[in-house]
Amino acid sequence: MTTVSSLTYEDLGSAAQRDRRRRILDATVTLASRGGFDAVQMRAVADQADVALGTLYRYFPSKIHLLVSALAQQFEETEATLGRRTIPGDDPADRVTYVLTRATRGLQREPHLTEALTRAFMFADSTVSGEIRVVGRRLTSMLTRALQGDQYVEDTEPTDREIAVARVISDVWLASLVAWVTGRITAEQVTERLETAVELILR
Amino acid sequence: MTTVSSLTYEDLGSAAQRDRRRRILDATVTLASRGGFDAVQMRAVADQADVALGTLYRYFPSKIHLLVSALAQQFEETEATLGRRTIPGDDPADRVTYVLTRATRGLQREPHLTEALTRAFMFADSTVSGEIRVVGRRLTSMLTRALQGDQYVEDTEPTDREIAVARVISDVWLASLVAWVTGRITAEQVTERLETAVELILR
DNA sequence: TCTGCAACTGAAACGTGTTTCTATTATGCC
């Protein structure tokens, strides 16, 4: 149950170190986009990021830590790009569906990357719980924001019900993504399942 | 996307072969109960089952196939024991909650085994889709049966809505199990989350 | 019973995640 944590951007003192961290995460995303989970090989990441293998492990204590950190970073980037925009839709169900559809379309464009990040997220053990929590929080907050709609700009705390709804929907989303990246369902079916779930919970 | 399948009980001609398969799955469950996913090492399984490593791989083409097959077997055993009994509860929500609570309590008694099987299930890639489907079907049928209640004895086909509800609930269940086995939430929280989800969907 | 084929054994070897260790380089402090 012991947690081992990756070095975060804030942990790193010098610009050179922050640059190393960035290079490592960039290499990870590049390799993952190209060949998925299996293509993210620690030696290959180290090579491409131009750091020694030992250094890579100093920054990220395992392949799973590395990939989950890459996932967190991808989330950050997404939020930075379209995070402040108002979510279209007149009621919570519409807004949630909008966010989910849009996100799913984005993931669909990078199937290998999605496979790598999703599988790492699901396979993470207790030593990765810190990083996992970060991603989980981002996910639910993205959904509670969609549930609240414009009220969000006032930074309203989500209600218990909103949190519960967000959790269920993110559970369905993750399960559907796993099913998609393992070829059990198509991308369209992912969207269908999400819409059905939203229907069941919010209508 | 190519599927590679494990040898099923039906595939095996001789009694000696069926016995080998049983010994392998027994060894898997024993090791998993003792030390979880990491303790299920292919050499150790082969040793304990008294077969050569190559034979183990002939029966189950990977560790994940092996563990997911063990999961399918556990399901079968559970269904055989209490499969025909009527599920108590006056409405679908009560019956589903009953089944979930009971199952969760069972899993709680074998945390290492649950960790091993759950993680294998979530980590499975496209080559395991056959075995995964078997387990997925069992899961949803367990839940649709609870939704239908006594009607089930008439072998009524579940409605689309029932199937959709069952899917959402099994998604929540799996996500909660993963969170539990990785130490992010307690077993009580698993039950809480399931009850909340049932509440949201069925009330 | 004999024969041929499929299954099994035992062991070696390979791939990749992870650990470890020594030499070298960068960094902060006097």
Next chain:
DNA sequence: GGCATAATAGAAACACGTTTCAGTTGCAGA
């Protein structure tokens, strides 16, 4: 600038999943 310390490089070694293969055993059909 010189020094102590931490960070990094580079490479070897280990662990475990997986593959391979030569020899042996078990078994169905002639």
